[in-house]
Amino acid sequence: MTARVLKPAPAWLVSSEQPIGTGRVGRRKRAAFLEKTPGDGAEVVRRAMYAESADPRGDRPGVLFRIDPRIKLVALVVLLLGVALVHTPVTLAVVYLGLVLLAWAGGVSVGAFVTRVWLFVPLFTAVALAPATLSVITPGEVLVPLWTWHGAQEGITSQGLTSAGLVILRVACSVSLVLLVTISTSWNRLLAALGALGVPRIFVMVIAMAYRYLFVLLGSVLDMVLARKARTVQPVAHTAGDRRFVGAAVGTLLGRAGHLSEEVHQAMTARGYAGQHHTLTGFRASGMDLLALAASLMVAVVIVGGDHLLR
Amino acid sequence: MADTEIVFHAKGLGYTYLDRYPALDDVSFQIRRGERIALLGANGSGKSTLLKILDGLVFPTSGELSAYGQPLTEESLADPAVNARFRSRVGIVFQNSDVQVFSATVREEIAFGCLQLGLSAAETAARTADVLDMLEIEDLTDRTPFQLSGGQKKKVALASVLVMNPEVILFDEPTAALDPRTQHWLIDLIAQLGEAGKTVVLATHDLHTLADLTDRAIIFGEDHRVLADTQTRAILADRSQLIAANLIHDHEV
Numbered sequence: 001m002t003a004r005v006l007k008p009a010p011a012w013l014v015s016s017e018q019p020i021g022t023g024r025v026g027r028r029k030r031a032a033f034l035e036k037t038p039g040d041g042a043e044v045v046r047r048a049m050y051a052e053s054a055d056p057r058g059d060r061p062g063v064l065f066r067i068d069p070r071i072k073l074v075a076l077v078v079l080l081l082g083v084a085l086v087h088t089p090v091t092l093a094v095v096y097l098g099l100v101l102l103a104w105a106g107g108v109s110v111g112a113f114v115t116r117v118w119l120f121v122p123l124f125t126a127v128a129l130a131p132a133t134l135s136v137i138t139p140g141e142v143l144v145p146l147w148t149w150h151g152a153q154e155g156i157t158s159q160g161l162t163s164a165g166l167v168i169l170r171v172a173c174s175v176s177l178v179l180l181v182t183i184s185t186s187w188n189r190l191l192a193a194l195g196a197l198g199v200p201r202i203f204v205m206v207i208a209m210a211y212r213y214l215f216v217l218l219g220s221v222l223d224m225v226l227a228r229k230a231r232t233v234q235p236v237a238h239t240a241g242d243r244r245f246v247g248a249a250v251g252t253l254l255g256r257a258g259h260l261s262e263e264v265h266q267a268m269t270a271r272g273y274a275g276q277h278h279t280l281t282g283f284r285a286s287g288m289d290l291l292a293l294a295a296s297l298m299v300a301v302v303i304v305g306g307d308h309l310l311r
Numbered sequence: 312m313a314d315t316e317i318v319f320h321a322k323g324l325g326y327t328y329l330d331r332y333p334a335l336d337d338v339s340f341q342i343r344r345g346e347r348i349a350l351l352g353a354n355g356s357g358k359s360t361l362l363k364i365l366d367g368l369v370f371p372t373s374g375e376l377s378a379y380g381q382p383l384t385e386e387s388l389a390d391p392a393v394n395a396r397f398r399s400r401v402g403i404v405f406q407n408s409d410v411q412v413f414s415a416t417v418r419e420e421i422a423f424g425c426l427q428l429g430l431s432a433a434e435t436a437a438r439t440a441d442v443l444d445m446l447e448i449e450d451l452t453d454r455t456p457f458q459l460s461g462g463q464k465k466k467v468a469l470a471s472v473l474v475m476n477p478e479v480i481l482f483d484e485p486t487a488a489l490d491p492r493t494q495h496w497l498i499d500l501i502a503q504l505g506e507a508g509k510t511v512v513l514a515t516h517d518l519h520t521l522a523d524l525t526d527r528a529i530i531f532g533e534d535h536r537v538l539a540d541t542q543t544r545a546i547l548a549d550r551s552q553l554i555a556a557n558l559i560h561d562h563e564v
Contacts, residue, residue, distance in 0.1 A: 187415070187455075188415040188416055188419075188455065191415060192415075208414075208415050209413055212413060212414075212415065212455075212456060212457065213413075215457040216409055216457070260409075260410065263405070263407065263410040264410045264413050266363065266368040266369075266410075267405055267410050267411040267413065268413065268423075269368060269398075270366055270368060270398065270402070270403050271398065271402075271423055271424035271427060271471065271472070271475065272394075272395060272398040272399070272424055272427035272428040272475075273423075273427050274391060274394060274395075274427070278426035278427060280418065280419055280422040280426060280432060280435060280436060280439075
């Protein structure tokens with residue numbers, strides 16, 4: 001049997017003419033939002049996920065890394081409740097400073113810890129709370145006059161600032177608490193601890209697998225962005241073509257995610273999975289862990305009690 | 312071989328995706344215990360679909376399939392005891408290791424199957440340690456899947472199946488996307504499993520190592536039908552058959 005004869009290639013494909021686009025002269029333009037953001041965002045998340053999982057055993061110096069994850073989760077809930085019950089900014093400021101000290105003593109990098117807290121959540125919280133500092137929302141003593149209304153000075157009030165400060169500090173303390181737990185505990189052990197504390201295993205398994213395959217799908221996002229970039233001659237602006245690309249990419253990812261989930265389910269079924277998830281991980285709390293739990297309970301009581309006295 | 316137990320008996324199997332795209336058409340064969348069989352065919356000929364059907368993950372749209380003398384259907388596998396018995400006897404290694412390595416750590420991945428089938432935690436841990444040692448991947452024990460290379464994921468996927476000690480192991484393109492050293496290692500391992508008496512079914516379009524790994528080959532044509540079912544060496548020697556199945560290319564014009 002002889003091979004099927006290929007059709008002849010078109011002349012432009014086999015000629016030695018100059019490639020398209022050569023000889024152009026243009027100014028270098030900044031990459032558009034669509035070109036940079038999905039790829040950069042996906043890369044940031046991938047790096048963060050990789051870094052968080054890089055040390056699964058948590059064998060780092062620092063007491064926070066050695067405490068049983070279950071104890072850390074229970075302590076987290078107790079202290080979050082304590083913070084939620086505080087009503088004075090001074091108490092919250094003291095709590096926050098205490099958390100920074102705890103981070104330092106517990107072996108967590110203080111610089112990274114503070115940056116991660118103050119770079120994102122409180123900043124966005126402050127933006128959302130800014131209107132609440134105005135006298136039209138929170139009446140009171142005007143500290144920073146901004147305009148007059150019917151002869152009365154309106155602007156930022158001290159009561160408004162106090163309320164906003166309270167919320168911002170509460171958010172900062174809450175985020176700091178969560179961050180202390182997540183920085184000092186690998187994702188795998190955190191999920192296992194949730195399961196050990198009675199969170200339904202199926203819930204934990206879904207979170208674990210979503211986290212696991214987010215990495216795979218992020219890789220697909222990066223590949224799509226790079227593939228488009230490889231065929232993009234000049235920086236693109238916000239055009240209908242870009243929106244079609246985004247729509248097509250979202251649709252492709254959805255399809256891929258669906259196909260991936262079906263195959264993963266088949267892989268699980270092939271090894272006996274029938275709805276109940278059984279795991280191997282076990283924990284054993286030590287004296288230090290119980291001491292940490294008792295300490296967190298005491299601290300929560302002191303915080304709430306001290307706040308009550310200050311009011 | 313004629314007297315050995317029939318593991319799989321397929322009669323007129325057909326499978327169509329979305330009621331429109333045929334993957335298998337009128338496929339019939341028997342697989343006996345201890346046989347080492349290659350499913351040969353070009354991309355899209357239905358090999359992977361057949362493996363999934365043999366593993367009871369998808370079910371044929373026509374025809375019949377029985378495993379160990381019992382019908383292999385969605386209804387029969389709905390019985391937990393039947394399902395557990397089947398899953399412990401038949402294992403599959405997927406082409407894409409990413410779908411098979413879904414647990415948070417390598418240790419949990421390998422332990423998964425045994426725990427689902429009811430083996431105790433202690434015995435599962437012991438078997439897991441044995442398999443990690445056998446495949447020389449102890450250093451990966453606490454690693455997470457997305458930290459692993461393609462070859463490492465393949466080893467973990469294989470370990471997760473071997474730990475269950477199945478009698479039948481189905482491989483879907485086992486050497487695809489592996490570097491030469493890992494390929495060589497995997498080929499040696501598959502050969503070792505075959506010599507140990509496991510029934511091995513290998514879906515592939517890579518002809519180079521087939522004669523060493525398998526005794527019998529079933530060739531699928533691009534029409535999704537069985538073109539030939541005979542000894543591997545006979546098929547490898549039949550050039551026209553291989554060209555017809557798009558397994559090799561004839562450079563003569």
